[in-house]
Amino acid sequence: xxxxxxxxxxxxxxxxxxxxxxxxxxxxxxxxxxxxxxxxxxxxxxxxxxxxxxxxxxxxxxxxxxxxxxxxxxxxxxxxxxxxxxxxxxxxxxxxxxxxxxxxxxxxxxxxxxxxxxxxxxxxxxxxxxxxxxxxxxxxxxxxxxxxxxxxxxxxxxxxxxxxxxxxxxxxxxxxxxxxxxxxxxxxxxxxxxxxxxxxxxxxxxxxxxxxxxxxxxxxxxxxxxxxxxxxxxxxxxxxxxxxxxxxxxxxxxxxxxxxxxxxxxxxxxxxxxxxxxxxxxxxxxxxxxxxxxxxxxxxxxxxxxxxxxxxxxxxxxxxxxxxxxxxxxxxxxxxxxxxxxx
Amino acid sequence: xxxxxxxxxxxxxxxxxxxxxxxxxxxxxxxxxxxxxxxxxxxxxxxxxxxxxxxxxxxxxxxxxxxxxxxxxxxxxxxxxxxxxxxxxxxxxxxxxxxxxxxxxxxxxxxxxxxxxxxxxxxxxxxxxxxxxxxxxxxxxxxxxxxxxxxxxxxxxxxxxxxxxxxxxxxxxxxxxxxxxxxxxxxxxxxxxxxxxxxxxxxxxxxxxxxxxxxxxxxxxxxxxxxxxxxxxxxxxxxxxxxxxxxxxxxxxxxxxxxxxxxxxxx
Numbered sequence: 171x172x173x174x175x176x177x178x179x180x181x182x183x184x185x186x187x188x189x190x191x192x193x194x195x196x197x198x199x200x201x202x203x204x205x206x207x208x209x210x211x212x213x214x215x216x217x218x219x220x221x222x223x224x225x226x227x228x229x230x231x232x233x234x235x236x237x238x239x240x241x242x243x244x245x246x247x248x249x250x251x252x253x254x255x256x257x258x259x260x261x262x263x264x265x266x267x268x269x270x271x272x273x274x275x276x277x278x279x280x281x282x283x284x285x286x287x288x289x290x291x292x293x294x295x296x297x298x299x300x301x302x303x304x305x306x307x308x309x310x311x312x313x314x315x316x317x318x319x320x321x322x323x324x325x326x327x328x329x330x331x332x333x334x335x336x337x338x339x340x341x342x343x344x345x346x347x348x349x350x351x352x353x354x355x356x357x358x359x360x361x362x363x364x365x366x367x368x369x370x371x372x373x374x375x376x377x378x379x380x381x382x383x384x385x386x387x388x389x390x391x392x393x394x395x396x397x398x399x400x401x402x403x404x405x406x407x408x409x410x411x412x413x414x415x416x417x418x419x420x421x422x423x424x425x426x427x428x429x430x431x432x433x434x435x436x437x438x439x440x441x442x443x444x445x446x447x448x449x450x451x452x453x454x455x456x457x458x459x460x461x462x463x464x465x466x467x468x469x470x471x472x473x474x475x476x477x478x479x480x481x482x483x484x485x486x487x488x489x490x491x492x493x494x495x496x497x498x499x500x501x502x503x504x505x506x507x508x509x510x511x512x513x
Numbered sequence: 514x515x516x517x518x519x520x521x522x523x524x525x526x527x528x529x530x531x532x533x534x535x536x537x538x539x540x541x542x543x544x545x546x547x548x549x550x551x552x553x554x555x556x557x558x559x560x561x562x563x564x565x566x567x568x569x570x571x572x573x574x575x576x577x578x579x580x581x582x583x584x585x586x587x588x589x590x591x592x593x594x595x596x597x598x599x600x601x602x603x604x605x606x607x608x609x610x611x612x613x614x615x616x617x618x619x620x621x622x623x624x625x626x627x628x629x630x631x632x633x634x635x636x637x638x639x640x641x642x643x644x645x646x647x648x649x650x651x652x653x654x655x656x657x658x659x660x661x662x663x664x665x666x667x668x669x670x671x672x673x674x675x676x677x678x679x680x681x682x683x684x685x686x687x688x689x690x691x692x693x694x695x696x697x698x699x700x701x702x703x704x705x706x707x708x709x710x711x712x713x714x715x716x717x718x719x720x721x722x723x724x725x726x727x728x729x730x731x732x733x734x735x736x737x738x739x740x741x742x743x744x745x746x747x748x749x750x751x752x753x754x755x756x757x758x759x760x761x762x763x764x765x766x767x768x769x770x771x772x773x774x775x776x777x778x779x780x
Contacts, residue, residue, distance in 0.1 A: 228734065238701075238702050239703045314540075406678040408675035409673035413671045424696075426701070438671060438672070445691045495566060496545035498541075
């Protein structure tokens with residue numbers, strides 16, 4: 171624990187900062203109180219409904235870079251010719267994602283690695299390029315949070331362009347992390363001051379439940395392990411976990427319209443669905459829910475780190491909060507760690 | 514709870530069933546479905562107000578080998594679901610034991626499905642004032658207000674299908690929304706796709722819904738979609754005198770033709 175120098179953003183400066191961002195053409199997403207919940211929503215002004223003490227939202231901001239439904243292009247064809255009308259990438263929004271926690275900011279890494287793995291996904295890459303991430307360190311956590319187990323700290327700036335930490339006066343200690351963050355700072359320099367403080371003293375301590383590298387090793391050779399069936403018995407096979415997950419990237423391509431005129435659409439899909447891997451022949455390589463549960467875990471904690479050098483989980487706990495039958499991911503991972511390898 | 518555990522041990526020790534589906538302590542203070550396959554696991558079973566999942570959903574999922582006999586811990590909604598599923602010829606009585614739980618949390622021994630049917634018909638089966646108030650609130654809206662209300666709710670849906678997965682009556686092996694030759698229902702979760710899904714879901718459950726509200730409870734986005742199927746249950750009860758989950762033999766109202774139908778157009 172040490173005192174360091176930070177930029178200071180006072181709470182009373184927030185309305186002016188939001189006005190500047192809006193005036194410069196940015197679309198701001200912020201965590202907004204709605205009844206007893208807090209969800210991200212588009213705001214044009216700062217208001218007291220913006221919650222900087224929330225634990226976690228139901229949905230992540232994945233949708234701002236990987237929309238649940240996205241038109242890829244329009245097509246038109248007649249007897250002699252087919253034409254494609256591209257979407258206008260210049261119309262994509264310049265988003266400022268305000269007040270998302272370090273887990274969510276870190277989630278852009280696996281998304282980015284996936285969408286430029288074997289093919290550069292122009293839609294995602296354009297959106298992410300236009301996105302500025304203003305992270306917010308966590309002052310609170312709940313039983314579902316396990317960022318520290320996946321090597322992310324509740325005060326980590328990884329994935330953020332600016333990181334805010336709320337101090338006891340209710341003002342923010344500001345760390346400018348990237349050039350994009352610097353641009354926001356330069357736009358509103360007069361609103362920022364200087365302060366010496368110890369940000370660690372305002373951060374919640376998320377207990378570590380397992381060692382990530384050990385888990386990764388443990389999963390090697392686990393394909394036939396009996397725990398997949400035992401763990402997945404109560405899983406009802408919906409896609410709630412995947413759709414609230416900030417790093418899940420499965421999608422489906424659909425053509426809508428007629429053979430002569432229509433649109434090609436990219437939309438969310440989930441490996442938890444029984445029909446996800448159904449072949450045209452009728453064969454389904456993942457016939458049972460336990461195979462699909464295994465796929466979910468191995469993809470995030472084995473295949474992704476092996477292939478694209480990044481884990482597919484940031485420990486936000488959304489999947490476990492959203493699951494209708496309490497399939498708790500960190501509980502299951504902890505149990506897997508308790509099983510001797512190759513038993 | 515002791516009686517439930519005792520009963521579970523008894524059924525498993527005597528090999529009357531191989532699995533008991535009940536509830537156990539979950540994480541963060543939640544209860545959750547549990548699958549008990551040996552008597553020494555029976556003490557993890559619990560039953561209290563948090564045990565709300567409709568366990569009947571596991572009776573048609575075919576996760577267990579074909580000859581497995583299952584016992585299921587059955588609250589009132591689970592009993593009604595079992596009667597509906599049995600009336601639709603989805604359950605084999607020889608493979609299912611029902612451990613009923615009364616409203617005051619006592620164990621009820623059922624000899625067979627007909628016994629459950631008798632028990633159900635001894636209970637108060639009217640819609641609760643709370644249920645009626647929820648529907649009346651929607652009914653009181655003008656058509657434009659109602660349209661706006663559902664547009665707003667449906668626009669939030671991302672089609673995770675938790676509503677479908679949690680519903681015991683959604684047991685089709687190929688749901689209409691997964692059917693793609695032809696593609697009847699638009700796949701993306703845009704406005705049209707969401708309307709098509711939710712209207713289809715409501716219509717396929719019209720009068721078959723037993724009112725457990727599991728669909729909206731499972732929904733991670735808290736969409737009040739239970740109101741759609743509840744409203745249809747009320748309408749079908751009013752129009753045809755049919756209520757799901759109350760009879761093993763009465764045919765489902767919307768797939769039945771009666772020569773003495775009160776409507777003249779159909780005769």
